[in-house]
Amino acid sequence: MTLRIDESRVREEVRRLRQESDDPVCAYVYDIDALRTHVRAMREALPAGCELYYAAKANADAPVLAAIAPWVDGFEAASGGELRWLRAHQPGKPLLFGGPGKLDADIRDAIAIPGCTLHVESLGELRRLAAIAHRTNRTASVFLRMNIGVDGVGDTRLMMGGKPTPFGMDEADLPAALAILRETPRLTLEGFHFHLMSHQCDASIHLRLVNTYLDIVHRWQRDHGVAVTTVNAGGGFGVDYADPSRSFDWAAFCEGLGRLLAERDETLRLRFEPGRFVSVACGWYVMEVLDVKRSHGEWFAVAHGGTHHFRTPPAQGHDHPFVVWRGHGDVAVAHEKVTLVGQLCTPKDVLARRQPVDALAPGDCLAFPLAGAYAWNISHQNFLMHPPPRMLYLPPCDAAGVASRHDARCADVVPSKP
Template sequence: MTLHCSPEPVEALLARWRIESREPICAYVYDLDALQRHVRWMREALPHGCELYYAAKANPEAPVLRTLAPWVDGFEAASGGELRWLHEQQPAHPLLFGGPGKLDSELVLAAALPDCTLHVESLGELARLAAIADGLDRNVPVFLRMNIAVPGIGDTRLMMGGKPTPFGMDEQDLPQAVAMLREHPRLRLEGFHFHLMSHQRDARMQLDLVRAYLDVANRWKAAYGLDFAVVNAGGGFGVDYADPSASFDWLGFCTGLRGVLDRHANGLRLRFEPGRYVSVACGWYAMEVLDIKRNHGEWFAVARGGTHHFRTPPAQGHDHPFRILRGNHAPLIEHERVTLVGQLCTPKDVLARAQPVEALAPGDCLLFPLAGAYAWNISHQNFLMHPAPRMAFLQAESMAEEVCYVRAGGPNQLGRTAASPSSLPSPTQAT
């Protein structure tokens, strides 16, 4: 199974919107059924002895969390704000809280939640958390996040460890950390957290990393007389935006993982917390073409929206793939190369450069796939004070109903309409 989401439901919704509104389209559309199929496939491929958490920083929208909830063991937060949001939206699910630079108030919040495990990043953070746990007189489950070197492992362009970074503890700090845990029995060691690479597309290399994590954890377990049950191997499974079929081989990884667990786990469970790989394919970003112009011999299509809504292309440094949903106007250009830009007053507002198109006219829609992760939520949304994109969440809850959620504004501002499967719903704007 590859990272794929059919464009047909999205294109049908956009066609409906064109009829209903004179405003040029600018929207995110999320296919929740596609998301559910993908996370179920991921879960079912995992071997026994593995846990699957979702890193909510990839996309924390409430309908996304609800869709994932039946298929994941819990959710990972990387800030106090995310932690509060996840607890509000998914109070019955276990939570993980990681990231450097945690505030004392955030540590207090995490310690007070009924089922939250903290990933401790430093000796200083461990000392602060110990004082908080003692003050609250509460047992607090913790993982120690470790930054270890794994000889023979390559790298990616987004390294989280294996070299000097702000993430995790150096192995030389482990004896002091173990001593602090023994001095403060309110802190309960649940395991170790390792996450050295993001954008990792090599399944064999990931298996080598997991093998090293398990071997190191078992070595520490014996050397320090520790009692813990889980190794968190993080996420970071890479996505190839230009060729989704070249993305991380999840099925091959899970197949190889069985042998790694048999030979190296020694009773330890493995925990994974992917984000991008889970939700990226369910999202689409749509921009309606406002103007087409030639400038110094090159064609530009200016569309409603831009990188303040969809920062993924400049953040990843690529020309994002796209589809064209033709409108009713005759083509203004045919068989040309066109640079796709937004409305911002900056030359950096580029989503794809010099891309070949068969035909394009004002009123056509540019439809960008793989926009379900690190897209809207990482964008500089308030720059130039353009309005937020429309948002829709498509889901066929049963054979007799299709549902579309639409919102504009902050999280949890949702409207809902329903219709028969013979026609898409008429979205209603939430207030």
């Protein structure tokens, strides 16, 4: 399964915007049909004995969550704000609550939510959870997040474990953690959580990693006399922005996973919580070119928007792929390399540097695919107080091939104070 990117419906929506108003285009456009098709295929490929959760940190827009909800077992929150947002917009759906630095107030909220499981990151956090459960007379299901080293699986450019990080507990802390749990009957150990690396594009290595997780948890059960039901193998399935066909092969991974679980006659359930890989391909960021200029021999296209809306390129350290949708203006530059920038008063406001274009002019649109995850929600949105982009959601077409439309302002999508 590869990430499918279809620009036809997005381009039609931008054409509609330009007909409605003379204002320069600046918008996120989400293809909800594509999102539903993708997450359904992900779910259907998973073998029996596996669960699929969505990591809302990637994109928690309400229409995105609604499209994903029928095909996942639940959602993962990494903050108290996300936890409350998910409960409000997906009531009754099982939730996972992870991440370091949980506030006591967040923990109290989590254990008050039916079906919410807590991922504990440290001994100190576990002690606080135990004390809060005792004071509030509530019970909670717990996963211990473990930071372990695994030989032979390489690394990626974003390692979350296997080295000193703020995430999870060392294996040496496990006996103390289990002792706290034995002394706190209100807490039930449901399983262990591992998330050692993100941006993993090698399905075979990830299979070896999952196999190791299962081996380790079975060993811990034997060595420490505990019984758990589930191993959460996290997310981290990689997206190659330069060449989406080289992204993580979910279908091959699931096929291999089915064989692996059958060969092991596995008794533990496996849980995955991807974020980026689920939603990235459904979103586009589109901005209209305002000016084309040459500076010290280099061409620049200044567009209506920038990294305060779309921080993905500098966050990932790449030149983001794009397409040019021509307007009606005379060509300002042709067959040159052009640097694409926004409106911010900083030379760091660059979305792609020295990229070849056939033709470009003010009034053209620059359309950036793979903008459905870690994009608007990680951007410094208030810098220079520029207006936010439009937020447009293209739902599935009906039987006649007609799509209805939802146009939300940013305040309708994710509030500043969930």
